[in-house]
Amino acid sequence: xxIIDDFAKRSGGWLSSQGPMSDVVISSRIRLARNxxxxxxxxxxxxxxxxxIYRLLYERxxxxxxxxxxxxxxxxxxxxxxxxxxxxxxxISRQHAEGEGSRGVAVTPEETVALMLNEEDHLRIQVMRxxxxxxxxxxxxxxxxxxxQEHLDFAFHESYGFLTACPTNVGTGIRVSxxxxxxxxxxxxxxxxxxxxxxxxxxxxxxxxxxGTEATGDFYQLSNQTTLGxxxxxxxxxxxxxxxxxxxxxEKLAREALIKERAAALDDKVWRAFGTLGHAxxxxxxxxxxxxxxxxxxxxxxxxESVPLNTINDLxxxxxxxxxxxxxxxxxxxxxxxxxxxxxxxxxxxxxx
Amino acid sequence: xxxxxxxCNKEAAxxxxxxxxxxxKLERHLCADCAEQEGVVMxxxxxxxxEILAKFVMQKPAVQELIDLTCEQCGMTFVEFRNxxxxxxxxxxxxxxxxxxxLIERTHEGRLQHIGKAAARVGESVKNRQRLFQLRxxxxxxxxxxxxxxxxxxxxxxxxLESA
Numbered sequence: 001x002x003i004i005d006d007f008a009k010r011s012g013g014w015l016s017s018q019g020p021m022s023d024v025v026i027s028s029r030i031r032l033a034r035n036x037x038x039x040x041x042x043x044x045x046x047x048x049x050x051x052x053i054y055r056l057l058y059e060r061x062x063x064x065x066x067x068x069x070x071x072x073x074x075x076x077x078x079x080x081x082x083x084x085x086x087x088x089x090x091x092i093s094r095q096h097a098e099g100e101g102s103r104g105v106a107v108t109p110e111e112t113v114a115l116m117l118n119e120e121d122h123l124r125i126q127v128m129r130x131x132x133x134x135x136x137x138x139x140x141x142x143x144x145x146x147x148x149q150e151h152l153d154f155a156f157h158e159s160y161g162f163l164t165a166c167p168t169n170v171g172t173g174i175r176v177s178x179x180x181x182x183x184x185x186x187x188x189x190x191x192x193x194x195x196x197x198x199x200x201x202x203x204x205x206x207x208x209x210x211x212g213t214e215a216t217g218d219f220y221q222l223s224n225q226t227t228l229g230x231x232x233x234x235x236x237x238x239x240x241x242x243x244x245x246x247x248x249x250x251e252k253l254a255r256e257a258l259i260k261e262r263a264a265a266l267d268d269k270v271w272r273a274f275g276t277l278g279h280a281x282x283x284x285x286x287x288x289x290x291x292x293x294x295x296x297x298x299x300x301x302x303x304x305e306s307v308p309l310n311t312i313n314d315l316x317x318x319x320x321x322x323x324x325x326x327x328x329x330x331x332x333x334x335x336x337x338x339x340x341x342x343x344x345x346x347x348x349x350x351x352x353x
Numbered sequence: 354x355x356x357x358x359x360x361c362n363k364e365a366a367x368x369x370x371x372x373x374x375x376x377x378k379l380e381r382h383l384c385a386d387c388a389e390q391e392g393v394v395m396x397x398x399x400x401x402x403x404e405i406l407a408k409f410v411m412q413k414p415a416v417q418e419l420i421d422l423t424c425e426q427c428g429m430t431f432v433e434f435r436n437x438x439x440x441x442x443x444x445x446x447x448x449x450x451x452x453x454x455x456l457i458e459r460t461h462e463g464r465l466q467h468i469g470k471a472a473a474r475v476g477e478s479v480k481n482r483q484r485l486f487q488l489r490x491x492x493x494x495x496x497x498x499x500x501x502x503x504x505x506x507x508x509x510x511x512x513x514l515e516s517a
Contacts, residue, residue, distance in 0.1 A: 037443060038485035044427040044441035049493050120439065142470070149473035153482065155443035156474075160457070161467025163443045167453060168460050170446070172469040202462060228457065229464020 003071050004082040007089060007111065008326035011314040019131015023300045024248045026179040026219065029090070030137050030236075031126040032145055033164045033173035037155040041165040042118060047101050050118055054102040057117045060151040061106055066113070066144055075103045081331065084322035090128065092116055113144065121165050121173075123148075132244055134176060134236045142232070161228060171228030176239055177206075180247060183218040183297040184254035187269070191220075194247055198222055201243060218293040222247070255301055270298030274307070278349045282338040288319050288345070307352055315345060358384035360391065369417055424448035426486065442486075485514050 019025070035041060039053055058072060075083060075096065083097040091114045092105050103118035116124040125148070127141045155163040161171035169175070185191045195205050206221040222243065224235050258266045273294035277283075283291075296312050298304040317323060319341050325332050328340055356366040364384030383391060422431040429441030431452050440446070446453065458465055488511050495504040 035443065037482050038489055040427045040442040040486075040490075041440055041445075043437060043439045044429060046493065046497075048496055049489070052489075145470070146473065153474055154472050156472035157443070157446055157467070159466050160446050161469060162472065163446055165439045167440065167446075167457050170457065171461065171464075171467045174469075226461045226464070228461040228467055231469045 002082075003073065003107070004078070004085050005326065008085050008323055011310070011317050019129055019133045021244070021248050022131035024181055024251050025132040025244065026181050027090075027128060027130055028132055028134050028137060028179075029126060029128045029175075029177045030134065030141050031124050031175045031177075032141060033121040033162065033169045033175075034123040034125065034145070034148075034152075035155045035163060035165065036122050037153045039122065042120070042122065043165060050102040053122055054104065054117055057123060057152070058104070058106075061115060061117075061148065064147045064151050066108075066147060070106045070108050070113070070115075072104055072106045075099075075105065076101070081322050081325055085326060088320040088322050089317065091126075093119060095119065113140075121169070123152075132178065132240065134178075134240050138232060138236050168225070169227050172230070172232050172235070174227055174232050174235060175223055176235055177221050177223035178239060178244055179219060179221045180244075180251070181218060181293065181296060182220055182247070182251050183293050184258050185251050186218045187258060187266075188254045190250070190254060194220075194250065198243070198247075201238075202226055203243065218297075219289070255297070259301065266301075267298075267303055269294045270301075270303045273298070274304060274349075277345050279346065280342045282335075283319075283342040283345065284338055285319065285321060285341070288341060289316070292316055292319075307349065311348060311352055315348060319345060356382045358382065358387050360384070360387035370420065419452040422449050422452055426483075426490075444486075481514060485511065488514070 019028070036053060036056070039045065039049065042050065042053075045053065061070070062072075073086070075086075075092070078086075083092070086092045086105065087094050087097045089111065091107055091111060093116070096103060096105070096116055096119045099119070101118065103116075105117065106115040107113070112128050114126045114128070116126070125141055125144055127137045127144070129137055157163055162173040164170050164173055182191060182194070185194060198205050202225050203222045204225050206223070207219065222239075224239070226235070273291040277288075277291050277295065292312055292315055295304070295307060296309070299307055299309055299312065318327065321337055324337055324340050324344065327344065332340055356369075358364045358366045359382050361384060364386065366382035367385050368383045368388035370381050370383075370388075420430075420432050423429070424441060424445045425448065426444040427442035429445055431449050434440055434445070434449065440449075454465060488507055492504055492507040492511065495501075495507055
């Protein structure tokens with residue numbers, strides 16, 4: 001059995017919903033972009049050189065002993081469905097799944113560390129966690145980077161810092177992203193204010209699946225855009241001390257206001273979501289995301305207690321197209337998936353009661 | 354004195370480009386609209402980078418000079434970068450400095466100097482690194498040309514330098 005089959009059965013460490021502020025903060029992620037000093041960036045390499053880079057990275061990463069049995073997945077050798085599983089688990093980007101040539105990902109069994117080889121840069125180190133845990137994650141990723149640098153010579157410039165294929169990542173090469181669940185701000189129509197404030201602070205606002213996706217089902221990802229001329233610790237503490245607590249506070253106020261002023265409407269949303277998820281015969285992924293979002297809010301606000309949070313979090317992952325097909329053990333078209341999704345959710349919710 | 358667009362003869366030309374066809378240089382000066390219709394200006398597919406480039410690089414008067422920039426290490430031209438949004442090798446940052454700096458400043462809140470974590474091997478022979486880079490390029494060429502003796506020699510040289 002391969003590692004991806006194994007993943008598809010679990011829900012992933014970064015979604016355990018146990019970290020700080022996890023009623024609003026779904027997950028945090030830090031990634032560092034790095035390139036080897038003695039190779040061109042991937043835009044200027046042919047397949048032969050790509051393979052050399054891949055092999056070199058593979059060998060050196062294995063030698064660096066990053067701990068906990070890191071496993072390599074050769075994306076080129078991986079089926080389209082399995083690649084999609086990795087995307088749905090946020091271990092690799094869509095771009096990486098759909099790319100060409102030698103490339104891969106190295107993942108720890110807990111899925112909290114993932115290294116992408118030959119994505120846009122030679123190496124992208126990523127650390128993921130549930131809730132808001134950026135400070136300890138920075139220590140972890142910094143240590144991984146140090147370990148790797150004992151074996152790898154990264155492209156570095158006196159004034160520009162770590163050099164990246166795209167100048168928008170140059171300097172620290174750091175991207176800090178926090179995924180937020182903001183259903184109350186959406187319902188009260190105040191989300192636009194948050195987006196505007198975030199953009200004023202030079203943060204990017206994205207959807208559940210990261211880069212290039214729209215925010216759907218009340219999930220929003222905030223990430224830094226400035227990577228040069230600020231210390232990593234500065235970027236991280238802006239998130240931890242300033243940006244995120246404020247958004248969380250704002251969402252909580254909106255939740256309280258909903259309970260106080262529109263309790264019936266709120267309960268109606270939550271219980272309708274529960275009813276639909278428990279009885280529908282077909283469900284699209286979009287509708288599912290939206291309904292699970294309301295259910296999650298209802299559970300966090302104590303409006304509905306019969307569904308454990310980790311079941312809801314697990315459903316977010318398992319009801320995605322590739323995961324459903326892995327669970328069913330067969331390829332399914334869109335219509336078949338909608339039926340399978342509704343069946344699966346019905347079964348899970350019935351078991352909880 | 355502003356040049357008028359060669360296509361519509363009305364608007365001021367803000368896009369200046371040089372095409373190379375059959376070894377001959379053909380210079381054209383167009384306004385933004387005509388440039389787009391002629392397909393000279395790429396529709397941004399990597400926004401906001403391309404937008405920024407279009408705004409801040411394309412309209413600079415010394416644009417010709419910037420367009421001619423080429424990296425001697427990887428062969429990438431600034432125009433190629435402008436179209437794809439991705440650089441070709443670490444040396445591009447120096448080779449395209451003049452054109453890149455304004456763009457980097459725009460995307461990083463006016464900053465140009467890294468102050469975060471430094472690489473572990475800063476200051477380690479830059480010469481060695483450049484030599485390695487060149488050797489790897491040569492090795493690839495040798496492999497492509499099936500010059501295996503050369504390739505073997507280059508490989509030895511690379512591993513010697515790497516272990517140094």
